[in-house]
Amino acid sequence: MWDGYNRTIDYLRISVTDRCNFRCAYCMPPEGLITLNHDDILRYEELIRIIEVASSLGVKKIRLTGGEPLVRKGIVDFVRKVAAIENIEDLSMTTNGSLLSNVAHGLKEAGLNRVNISLDTADPDRFASITRRSELEATLQGIQSALDAGLTPLKINVALTGFFIPSDLDYFIDLVYQYPIHVRFIEYMPLGNCDVSPGPSIVNVKSTINDAGRGFLQPASTQERGNGPARYYQLPNAKGMFGFITPISEHFCGECNRIRLTADGKLKPCLLSNEEIDIKAHLRSGISDKRLAELFCQAIQAKPSSHSLCRVSGHPEFQRHMSQIGG
Ligand code: SAM
Ligand code: SF4
Numbered sequence: 139m140w141d142g143y144n145r146t147i148d149y150l151r152i153s154v155t156d157r158c159n160f161r162c163a164y165c166m167p168p169e170g171l172i173t174l175n176h177d178d179i180l181r182y183e184e185l186i187r188i189i190e191v192a193s194s195l196g197v198k199k200i201r202l203t204g205g206e207p208l209v210r211k212g213i214v215d216f217v218r219k220v221a222a223i224e225n226i227e228d229l230s231m232t233t234n235g236s237l238l239s240n241v242a243h244g245l246k247e248a249g250l251n252r253v254n255i256s257l258d259t260a261d262p263d264r265f266a267s268i269t270r271r272s273e274l275e276a277t278l279q280g281i282q283s284a285l286d287a288g289l290t291p292l293k294i295n296v297a298l299t300g301f302f303i304p305s306d307l308d309y310f311i312d313l314v315y316q317y318p319i320h321v322r323f324i325e326y327m328p329l330g331n332c333d334v335s336p337g338p339s340i341v342n343v344k345s346t347i348n349d350a351g352r353g354f355l356q357p358a359s360t361q362e363r364g365n366g367p368a369r370y371y372q373l374p375n376a377k378g379m380f381g382f383i384t385p386i387s388e389h390f391c392g393e394c395n396r397i398r399l400t401a402d403g404k405l406k407p408c409l410l411s412n413e414e415i416d417i418k419a420h421l422r423s424g425i426s427d428k429r430l431a432e433l434f435c436q437a438i439q440a441k442p443s444s445h446s447l448c449r450v451s452g453h454p455e456f457q458r459h460m461s462q463i464g465g
Pocket of ligand 1: 158164165203204205206207232233234254255256295296297324325326327328329460461464
């Protein structure tokens with residue numbers, strides 16, 4: 139599938155739930171958000187049908203996200219069904235990791251290829267202030283289980299918000315030395331009404347890593363870089379690497395290859411736009427696969443050339459918080 143700007147769209151990110159066991163300060167308010175009714179969330183059979191149609195149009199990569207995807211019951215069986223769909227070459231999940239340790243092996247066996255785990259700090263108190271939950275140990279166990287189960291390459295997502303302090307980097311530097319993990323720093327995107335300030339710039343993070351006395355960052359080879367939005371760098375003799383994702387300061391919209399589906403059945407051509415195409419209502423009124431494919435193509439043609447979000451805090455005009463889209 140090609141969009142109106144000659145970009146190939148082969149990646150579908152699916153939010154399987156808007157619910158979450160965390161309340162990260164940059165993602166939702168402390169009291170949480172009003173959650174969808176069960177009837178408003180796409181059923182697994184509906185999701186399978188959508189993925190089958192998407193794969194017939196050229197989607198090869200699926201990422202399951204949320205909310206927290208592991209709070210949804212039956213997720214392992216769902217993964218098994220998605221993995222069996224023809225043409226799906228890469229099936230991954232973004233998770234906060236806290237519920238992963240019991241299901242990591244099951245997910246791998248069901249056909250999940252890899253996970254991205256979100257972790258902003260390894261300091262228990264600061265972890266609790268950011269996530270508003272005291273689940274650091276469970277998240278760290280989730281990371282270990284993902285490695286043990288072979289859900290690799292394992293990526294850790296670090297959101298760069300005002301909570302971030304330079305000493306957080308000590309843990310992440312040790313991590314990339316010891317394990318073949320990709321630690322990726324992601325610029326804060328001011329969606330919804332979260333009262334969070336942007337964190338240090340990517341330039342500052344890179345120079346703090348370079349000043350840590352463990353050598354200097356060098357761009358990773360093309361092969362290691364992969365084809366996502368992260369720009370990867372390595373430290374000498376480290377097993378893992380660092381990635382930097384800059385949706386705001388240096389957007390990568392020209393390379394965008396993705397489309398999103400929210401838990402309540404809206405196709406979102408762009409993460410940072412309010413435009414949505416409702417496919418749930420059509421699915422539930424007996425739409426044909428041909429018409430479903432047409433709606434998909436319509437969403438892809440609606441992709442903007444780029445977003446216009448800038449580095450300031452608080453964009454209440456965005457109708458959804460990150461947990462309601464699937465970051
Ligand atoms: N609950 C899962 C998790 O936390 O990994 C999946 C959903 S979460 C919305 C997906 C990713 O979005 C996480 O890595 C999180 O750090 C990131 N995220 C949430 N709000 C964000 C924001 N305002 N700016 C940048 N990244 C954000
Ligand atoms: Fe939940 Fe993920 Fe949002 Fe944190 S970032 S509140 S874990 S959905």
